[in-house]
Amino acid sequence: MIKLGVNIDHIATVRNARGEDHPYPYLMAKYSMDSGANSITIHLREDRRHINDKDLKIISSLKKVPLNLEISSNPKMIKLAIKFKPNYVCIVPEKRQEITTEGGLNLIKNKKKIKFAVNKLNSSSIRTSLFINPSIKDIKLSKNIGAKCVEIHTGKISNLVKKNKKYHKEFLNIKKCSIYANSIGLEVHAGHGLDYKTTKILKKIKQIKEYNIGHFIIGESIKYGLRNVIKKFKTILNKN
Numbered sequence: 354m355i356k357l358g359v360n361i362d363h364i365a366t367v368r369n370a371r372g373e374d375h376p377y378p379y380l381m382a383k384y385s386m387d388s389g390a391n392s393i394t395i396h397l398r399e400d401r402r403h404i405n406d407k408d409l410k411i412i413s414s415l416k417k418v419p420l421n422l423e424i425s426s427n428p429k430m431i432k433l434a435i436k437f438k439p440n441y442v443c444i445v446p447e448k449r450q451e452i453t454t455e456g457g458l459n460l461i462k463n464k465k466k467i468k469f470a471v472n473k474l475n476s477s478s479i480r481t482s483l484f485i486n487p488s489i490k491d492i493k494l495s496k497n498i499g500a501k502c503v504e505i506h507t508g509k510i511s512n513l514v515k516k517n518k519k520y521h522k523e524f525l526n527i528k529k530c531s532i533y534a535n536s537i538g539l540e541v542h543a544g545h546g547l548d549y550k551t552t553k554i555l556k557k558i559k560q561i562k563e564y565n566i567g568h569f570i571i572g573e574s575i576k577y578g579l580r581n582v583i584k585k586f587k588t589i590l591n592k593n
């Protein structure tokens with residue numbers, strides 16, 4: 354089975370826009386699982402712009418919610434992961450100014466720090482993944498570092514598809530990388546910028562076992578949820 358991880362960061366973005374509690378990320382984590390998700394992803398950013406420490410505490414305590422925590426390799430973040438023991442950790446690069454995670458990790462520059470983090474997480478029995486660009490060099494490094502999985506950054510192919518540009522070369526690159534990663538014993542995941550169209554394209558790569566999707570799912574849910582919520586308000590307003 355190909356797994357779907359639902360990233361609920363943007364539930365927290367909406368919640369934070371009001372500085373109150375609604376919508377509750379932990380309830381949406383449960384609801385996503387009830388709706389068929391295989392896991393829940395949250396990115397605890399160093400600036401806590403969406404998911405915060407309280408969310409991590411609550412969501413990591415939910416029994417029926419396999420949690421994939423995205424964090425930077427900052428030792429403080431690794432310490433938090435070990436404290437709350439999510440099922441999985443995906444180490445991602447993080448820049449304060451970026452709107453979203455713009456690319457994969459720089460494994461050469463940060464090898465020592467990332468290896469230290471992966472070792473710590475592996476010895477706490479947390480499944481480790483590294484968010485990387487589709488490159489054979491980074492896959493070899495990921496294996497060398499000791500990660501169990503790689504998550505391939507699909508931002509480039511997603512942008513090409515959305516702009517109706519030629520994406521075949523990037524598709525073949527992701528395919529080559531996925532086949533190679535799988536052949537050396539790394540589980541292959543994919544994420545970033547995915548929508549229905551890009552997911553259908555990438556699904557042809559059989560080595561990709563997990564997709565982590567956030568922004569599009571939350572955006573699309575507004576479309577499918579709007580009618581029900583409006584109906585409910587109309588009933589409240591017009592029922593005697």
Ligand code: PXP
Nearest residue numbers: 454484544545546565566567568
């Ligand atoms: N996977 C990783 C490692 C990410 O950092 C992100 C973005 O936070 C996603 C998947 C989800 O990307 P999107 O929100 O564009 O679907």
